[in-house]
Amino acid sequence: MDPIVMVHGAFVGGWSFERFRAPFEAAGHRVLTPDLRGHGAREPSDAVVGVSIRDYANDVAALCASLPSRPILIGHSMGGLVAQLAARRVKPRAVVLLAPSPPWGLVGWNVEEALTAFGAQFVSLLSNGAVEPSAEVMRTVTLNRMTRAEAAPILARLRRESARAVRETLNWWLDPFMTSSIGSGPLRARSLVISGEADQVHPPASGRLVAERIGGEFLCLPEMSHWLPGEPGWEDVAEAALEFIGREARAAA
Numbered sequence: 001m002d003p004i005v006m007v008h009g010a011f012v013g014g015w016s017f018e019r020f021r022a023p024f025e026a027a028g029h030r031v032l033t034p035d036l037r038g039h040g041a042r043e044p045s046d047a048v049v050g051v052s053i054r055d056y057a058n059d060v061a062a063l064c065a066s067l068p069s070r071p072i073l074i075g076h077s078m079g080g081l082v083a084q085l086a087a088r089r090v091k092p093r094a095v096v097l098l099a100p101s102p103p104w105g106l107v108g109w110n111v112e113e114a115l116t117a118f119g120a121q122f123v124s125l126l127s128n129g130a131v132e133p134s135a136e137v138m139r140t141v142t143l144n145r146m147t148r149a150e151a152a153p154i155l156a157r158l159r160r161e162s163a164r165a166v167r168e169t170l171n172w173w174l175d176p177f178m179t180s181s182i183g184s185g186p187l188r189a190r191s192l193v194i195s196g197e198a199d200q201v202h203p204p205a206s207g208r209l210v211a212e213r214i215g216g217e218f219l220c221l222p223e224m225s226h227w228l229p230g231e232p233g234w235e236d237v238a239e240a241a242l243e244f245i246g247r248e249a250r251a252a253a
Contacts, residue, residue: 001028002072002093002249007060007086009077010161011133012154013039016076020229023238029072034063036082039159048162050128053078053169053180057085064090072245076229077101077202078169084182084214087189094248095191095216096241098228099202102210104172104181131166133158141200145224145231154230186215192244193217194237196224217244
């Protein structure tokens with residue numbers, strides 16, 4: 001079975017896939033959930049300072065290249081953009097993106113929704129420092145389908161995020177270097193983009209445009225929001241991803 005590399009989003013770590021990885025392992029896949037640079041529990045809180053979205057992508061690409069066989073990339077939110085960038089460096093077996101951040105030049109999300117999602121954090125985006133996570137913002141727009149009790153252990157593990165990486169992701173129009181550009185043409189691997197119908201961070205319109213941009217399939221799940229790897233209904237997300245992966249494996253056989 002092909003190994004799977006799961007790439008987490010902003011402010012969290014590989015632990016965000018703790019439950020989500022189980023069905024893939026049960027299906028026989030080796031699952032890796034690395035912490036992006038500066039996101040490890042034992043790393044200092046300023047370890048993300050100055051880190052670029054390209055640094056994250058280069059690290060993930062290096063991990064993929066070190067594996068004995070071509071992996072499947074699964075990325076969530078900002079990790080979905082990292083996965084797109086990494087997929088240009090190494091040819092994965094397949095790519096699955098969960099509520100992915102769009103690449104440079106793609107306008108699929110509503111600026112007002114993005115401002116709501118990250119609120120006062122935008123004040124910090126003019127620097128290359130670190131952005132403090134906001135528990136209230138997370139509860140309101142990311143973990144909004146979870147009870148306070150369910151959200152509490154997630155909020156307790158949030159970490160600071162690279163202001164540079166967030167700026168390169170959300171404010172790409174201010175980046176003349178096109179850091180988050182994935183280049184031209186579809187990805188060199190079959191891909192699936194999954195969006196939640198109620199997602200306020202990267203709504204379905206964004207997911208659909210990402211799918212068109214990378215030449216992939218698109219699936220919108222009713223009632224789901226942004227925390228696709230862990231909110232109620234995450235099992236349906238995993239099932240859809242596994243069905244796609246299985247279909248790709250049969251086609252390649």
